[in-house]
Amino acid sequence: MRLYLVYFALTNLRHRWFMEHGSAFRGQLGADMRRMFFGVLLAVATVAPAAADEIKTGGKLLLTGGVSSIEGSGGGGLATWATTTGYATEEGVGGNVHGTYVTLPDFELRSWGAAVGVFDRVELSYARQSFDTQDAGAALGLGQGFTFNQDIWGVKVVVIGDAVYDQDRLLPQIAVGAQHKRNDRGAIIAAVGGEDDTGTDYYVAATKLLLDRSLLLNGTVRMTKANQGGLLGFGGPNGSDYSAQFEGSVAWLATKRLAIGAEYRSKPSNLGFAREDDWMDLFAAYALNKNLSVTAAWVSLGDIATFRDQSGFYISLQAGF
Amino acid sequence: MTVKRYLPFASAVLLTTVSAVAFASEPWSMPGEEAIEPYTPSAANAGAQPFAGDQMFQAFGGQAGVARIVTDLLDRSFADARISDIFKGHDRVRLQRVLVEQFCFLLGGPCAYSGRDMATAHxxxxxxxxxxNALVENLQLAMxxxxxxxxxxxRFLAKLxxxxxDIVDK
Incomplete structure (x- = not known):
C-alpha cells in the first residue's frame, strides 16, 4: 500500500510538474537534469512495485534523515547535509513534503517541495521558492508584493561513510550533489545587473554524528554563482564565475525528538546595486514522530536588495515517511 | 597468626577453583542453555573497548539496572513485529546472559564477556x-x-x- 502511495505521489508530482512547467525548461543543462531526475524517479517507480517484498520503508532512527532545507534538499534549515531525506534505509524508499515560511522585516520567503530518498544513497528533490518583496517591492519600483519565484531541482548521491553508525571512525558521511535553479524573473534580474536567471550549484557535503557527545556536525562546500541563493539571479558585475562558499551546521541532540543548533552559510556578493551578506540561523527541530517534524528558527539573512538587517522567524513543517 | 599467613594462599586456591568451575561449564554449553558450536572466549569478542572507570556502569544502575534493561530489550524485541522473526527460535536464556555480560563489560562493570564475537553470533x-535500527529503538526505550x-x-550507543x-548483512 505504501509503495503504491510512493508510486502515486511520484506519478502525480511528475504530472503536476508537466502541467505547470512543461515547456519552462530551457537549455541543455536543464534538459539533462530533468532527464536524470525523471530517469531515477521512473526507475524507482517501476522497480518499487516489482520488488514489493524487497523494498521497505521507514527503517531509520528518529531525525537521522535531517529536515528539509530551504532549497528542498535534506539538511538543516539553510544548509544542505550529506544525509538522504526520509526514513528509508538502504533497503527502501522514503520521502517527504515540506512547507517553509520565513518572515523578515521587509520581505517574506516561502518554500514548498518534495523529496525522495532512495536506498539511503540517492536523494531527489524539488522545491519552489517564492520571495515576496511586499512593501519593499513598491519602494524598489517593482510593484507592491512583487514576487520572485524559483524552481530548484536537486540530486544528491552519498559517496562514502555512515554518519550515524561509524562511531569508531573520523570519516564523515560524504555526499555530492547539484541544485539546478530556475528563476521566473529574468527581466528584473537582468535590469539589476544579474547575468542569468538560471544556474546550477554543485556541492560536497560532509556530515558526522558524534554520538558520544550527542552532537551533529556538518560542513558543505558549494560552488555557486547564485545571488541570494538564486532569488536575485546568478552572477553580476562583481563576479560572474563560480565561487566556493561554505555552509556549516552544529546541532545538539537534546532529546530523542529534539535537536537544537546553529548554522552559518557564506555567500558571494556578485550584484552591484546591493551588497549581499552571509546567512546564519539558530534552530530547533522537533520530530513529533517519523511522519511529522517541525523546525523553528531565528534567521539572520543580512542585507537583501539594499534593505538592511533582514532577521526574522523561520518555521517549517515536514511530513513524510 | 597462622590463618593470616595462609590467607593469601587460600584465596588464591579458592579463586583458581572458582575459575576452574566456571571453565568446566563451558560458555557454549551452559546449564539451562542450548549447546552451540564451541568457540574461544575472549574479551575482544565483546566488539568494543570498555569505558574507563565505572561511572557509566553506575549510571546504568549497576548489575541490577543492566539486567532490567536487557530483559526489557528482549521483551520488546521478541514482541516487535519488525524483528521478532529474527529472535524467534533463539535461546533467550543464553541471549539474556551474554547480553548482560557484554553490556556490563562495555560499561566498565566487573564482568567478563563469555559470548561469541559479533560476526559469528549473527x-x-x-x-x-x-x-x-529497530533493535536500537528498543534499546533506547529500555534505557x-x-x-x-x-x-x-x-555514549553507550556510540560504543555499540x-x-x-559485523551484524548487518552477514
Whole structure:
C-alpha cells in the first residue's frame, strides 16, 4: 500500500510538474537534469512495485534523515547535509513534503517541495521558492508584493561513510550533489545587473554524528554563482564565475525528538546595486514522530536588495515517511 | 597468626577453583542453555573497548539496572513485529546472559564477556539495516524506562554502533 502511495505521489508530482512547467525548461543543462531526475524517479517507480517484498520503508532512527532545507534538499534549515531525506534505509524508499515560511522585516520567503530518498544513497528533490518583496517591492519600483519565484531541482548521491553508525571512525558521511535553479524573473534580474536567471550549484557535503557527545556536525562546500541563493539571479558585475562558499551546521541532540543548533552559510556578493551578506540561523527541530517534524528558527539573512538587517522567524513543517 | 599467613594462599586456591568451575561449564554449553558450536572466549569478542572507570556502569544502575534493561530489550524485541522473526527460535536464556555480560563489560562493570564475537553470533541471521535500527529503538526505550539520561544513552550507543558492520548483512 505504501509503495503504491510512493508510486502515486511520484506519478502525480511528475504530472503536476508537466502541467505547470512543461515547456519552462530551457537549455541543455536543464534538459539533462530533468532527464536524470525523471530517469531515477521512473526507475524507482517501476522497480518499487516489482520488488514489493524487497523494498521497505521507514527503517531509520528518529531525525537521522535531517529536515528539509530551504532549497528542498535534506539538511538543516539553510544548509544542505550529506544525509538522504526520509526514513528509508538502504533497503527502501522514503520521502517527504515540506512547507517553509520565513518572515523578515521587509520581505517574506516561502518554500514548498518534495523529496525522495532512495536506498539511503540517492536523494531527489524539488522545491519552489517564492520571495515576496511586499512593501519593499513598491519602494524598489517593482510593484507592491512583487514576487520572485524559483524552481530548484536537486540530486544528491552519498559517496562514502555512515554518519550515524561509524562511531569508531573520523570519516564523515560524504555526499555530492547539484541544485539546478530556475528563476521566473529574468527581466528584473537582468535590469539589476544579474547575468542569468538560471544556474546550477554543485556541492560536497560532509556530515558526522558524534554520538558520544550527542552532537551533529556538518560542513558543505558549494560552488555557486547564485545571488541570494538564486532569488536575485546568478552572477553580476562583481563576479560572474563560480565561487566556493561554505555552509556549516552544529546541532545538539537534546532529546530523542529534539535537536537544537546553529548554522552559518557564506555567500558571494556578485550584484552591484546591493551588497549581499552571509546567512546564519539558530534552530530547533522537533520530530513529533517519523511522519511529522517541525523546525523553528531565528534567521539572520543580512542585507537583501539594499534593505538592511533582514532577521526574522523561520518555521517549517515536514511530513513524510 | 597462622590463618593470616595462609590467607593469601587460600584465596588464591579458592579463586583458581572458582575459575576452574566456571571453565568446566563451558560458555557454549551452559546449564539451562542450548549447546552451540564451541568457540574461544575472549574479551575482544565483546566488539568494543570498555569505558574507563565505572561511572557509566553506575549510571546504568549497576548489575541490577543492566539486567532490567536487557530483559526489557528482549521483551520488546521478541514482541516487535519488525524483528521478532529474527529472535524467534533463539535461546533467550543464553541471549539474556551474554547480553548482560557484554553490556556490563562495555560499561566498565566487573564482568567478563563469555559470548561469541559479533560476526559469528549473527552469521546467517540476515539482519538488515532497518532491523538493526529497530533493535536500537528498543534499546533506547529500555534505557528510557530505566531513567538513563539521553546523552548517557548516546555514549553507550556510540560504543555499540560500529558493531553494525559485523551484524548487518552477514
Amino acid at each position: 552469521k546467517d541471521m540476515g539482519v538488515q539495516p532497518g532491523d538493526m 528510557e524506562e530505566e531513567g538513563i539520561p539521553f546523552q548517557t544513552q548516546n 554502533a560500529p558493531m553494525k558492520r
